[in-house]
Amino acid sequence: MQALAGILFVAALALAVLFGGQTVDYSWGPALVVLAPAVLLSLAGFRQLRERGWGAWLCSLLLASAWGWTLYACAHSPVKQFARSDALLVGGMILCFVYGLLLQPAGKTGRLLMGGLALLGIANGVVVLLQVSDPDFSWPFASRPSTFPSGFFGHYNHLADFAAVGAALLTARLLFAKDRLAERILQALGIIFFGICIAFAKSRGGLVGCAAAAEVIAVGAFLIALRERSKWLRLLALLPLLFLVLGGLAGSWMLKSFESARGVENASAQGFADNRSRLVLYGIALRVSADHPLTGGGSRSFGWRKYSSWNSDPSAQDGKMPTNDDFAHNEVLQTAVDYGWLGAGLVVLAIMTTGLTGVAGLMMKDEHARSPRFAADATVIGGLAGLTATLVNSNFSFVTHTFPGAMYLGLTLAMVLPRRTPAPVAYTRRLLAGIPVTLGALATADSVLQDGNNACRVYLTTWPVSNTNLAIDE
Numbered sequence: 001m002q003a004l005a006g007i008l009f010v011a012a013l014a015l016a017v018l019f020g021g022q023t024v025d026y027s028w029g030p031a032l033v034v035l036a037p038a039v040l041l042s043l044a045g046f047r048q049l050r051e052r053g054w055g056a057w058l059c060s061l062l063l064a065s066a067w068g069w070t071l072y073a074c075a076h077s078p079v080k081q082f083a084r085s086d087a088l089l090v091g092g093m094i095l096c097f098v099y100g101l102l103l104q105p106a107g108k109t110g111r112l113l114m115g116g117l118a119l120l121g122i123a124n125g126v127v128v129l130l131q132v133s134d135p136d137f138s139w140p141f142a143s144r145p146s147t148f149p150s151g152f153f154g155h156y157n158h159l160a161d162f163a164a165v166g167a168a169l170l171t172a173r174l175l176f177a178k179d180r181l182a183e184r185i186l187q188a189l190g191i192i193f194f195g196i197c198i199a200f201a202k203s204r205g206g207l208v209g210c211a212a213a214a215e216v217i218a219v220g221a222f223l224i225a226l227r228e229r230s231k232w233l234r235l236l237a238l239l240p241l242l243f244l245v246l247g248g249l250a251g252s253w254m255l256k257s258f259e260s261a262r263g264v265e266n267a268s269a270q271g272f273a274d275n276r277s278r279l280v281l282y283g284i285a286l287r288v289s290a291d292h293p294l295t296g297g298g299s300r301s302f303g304w305r306k307y308s309s310w311n312s313d314p315s316a317q318d319g320k321m322p323t324n325d326d327f328a329h330n331e332v333l334q335t336a337v338d339y340g341w342l343g344a345g346l347v348v349l350a351i352m353t354t355g356l357t358g359v360a361g362l363m364m365k366d367e368h369a370r371s372p373r374f375a376a377d378a379t380v381i382g383g384l385a386g387l388t389a390t391l392v393n394s395n396f397s398f399v400t401h402t403f404p405g406a407m408y409l410g411l412t413l414a415m416v417l418p419r420r421t422p423a424p425v426a427y428t429r430r431l432l433a434g435i436p437v438t439l440g441a442l443a444t445a446d447s448v449l450q451d452g453n454n455a456c457r458v459y460l461t462t463w464p465v466s467n468t469n470l471a472i473d474e
Helices: 002-019 025-051 054-075 080-101 108-133 156-176 181-201 204-228 233-261 269-273 276-289 302-312 331-363 374-393 403-416 427-466
Strands: none
Touching (some): 002 403, 025 080, 025 403, 025 427, 080 403, 108 156, 108 181, 156 181, 156 374, 276 302, 276 331, 302 331, 331 374, 331 403, 374 403
8 A cells, every 4th residue: 555655656746747847737737636646545554643743743733824824815815726726736735745744764655755756866867968968858848948958847947946855855865774775776876867957957046955955964964973972973063064165165166157157257156146136026025015914915916916016116126127927936925925924924934843843853862763763864854955955945936836846845844854752652642643634634635636637637638739838937
C-alpha cells in the first residue's frame, strides 16, 4: 500500500512538473487526479503519527488556520476564477502536507520520493542541456515564453525553484541518511543535474535560495554533532562560517555572471539588490494593501488594483505604467494584497513556528527511537533546507502560484516537523490527533479530485492551443 502511494506521489510530482508549472489552473488537472489517491493510500500508514509531539500538532493547527483563512477569503473573492485557482493551490499544499506527515523516512515512501526527485532532476537537466544547444526546444510544448533554459517548465524562475529545493532534499539525504550505494549514486546524479539546471537557468533568486539552503544544511550538521557530542564538533562548528564565506564569494561571482547574461554592465551585489522593476512592484503592493489592510482585495487582486495605484501617483513609478503582471513577485506581499495583512501574518507565523519546531526537534535526544535516526535527520534537515530555498526564492518570484511550488511547500513544511518525542504517546491521544488529519485529508482529496477531473477535461480540450502557444504569466 505504501509503495503504491509513493509511486503515485512521485507520478503526481512528475505530472506537475511536466504540465503544471503554469499559473492556469486547468494545467494542474493531471497532477491533482493522481495526488489525491496517493494521499488517500498513504493514510494506511496512520501509525506514523504515533510519535508526534505537541509541537508538531501546534504547527499543524497554525498552518490549518492560515490555510483556512485563505480558503475563507477565496470564497469571498470578487473574481471566482482566480479564487478557484488559489483554493486548488491550498488544497494541493494540504494534501502534500498530510503526505509528508505520513512519510516514512527510512521506509518505502521516503526512498521512493528521493529516487523520484533524482530522476526528475536528471530529466530536467537533460532538457536544459538540449535547450542550451537548441533554444527552440520546448517539448512537450511548441514554444516557451523565456529565452533562458527552463527544462520542462515554461519559465526559468520556476525551474530554478524546483531545482534548488530538489537539490537541498537530495543533498541532505545523501549526507545524513545511510541509503544503499545504488540509491546514493542516483541521488548524487540528481544533485549534479539540479545544479546544471540552476547554472544555466541564470535565476538570481534560485541561486540565492540554493546558497541559503547550503547554509542550513551546514548548520544542521553542526546541530546533530552538538546533540550527539561528536568528536567532530569543533570542526563542524566552523562549517557554517566556512559555507557563509565561500558561498558569499562564489555567489557573488555567479551573480555577476547571471547579471551579465541579462546585459547588465558593471554587475554587482548592490545592483542586484537595487532591482528597480521588482522594487516598483513591491512599492505598488504596499500601497495597494493599505486599501484593504485586514481582509485583502481578493484572490490575485494585485493584477488589477495596481493600475489604480499608478493612476493615483504615477510619479512614484517614474511615470511608467506597471508591467502587465498579475503578481507582485513577492509571495508575502502578494498574500497581503490578496488576503490582507491578517492572512500574511498567519502564514508567516505558521511557517516561522514550524521552522523553529523543526530545529528544536533536530536537537532533541531520542531515547525511545525504534529505528536508526539517520533517515529522520536527513528528512528534517532536507525539509528545513528545501523550505528555506523556496521561501528565499519567493521574495523574487511567485513560485507558490504554480502547482509544483505548492506541492514543494506543503511537503517541506511536513518534513520539518519532529518525528519523535522523548516519551511514547498514548494510543488514545494518538487516535484523537489522527482523526482531524484523516478527515481533513478525505475532504480535501474529494474536492481536489473533482476539480482535477474537470481540469483534465478542459486541458484535453485546450491542448491544441497550449501546444502551439504556451501562455505563462511572468
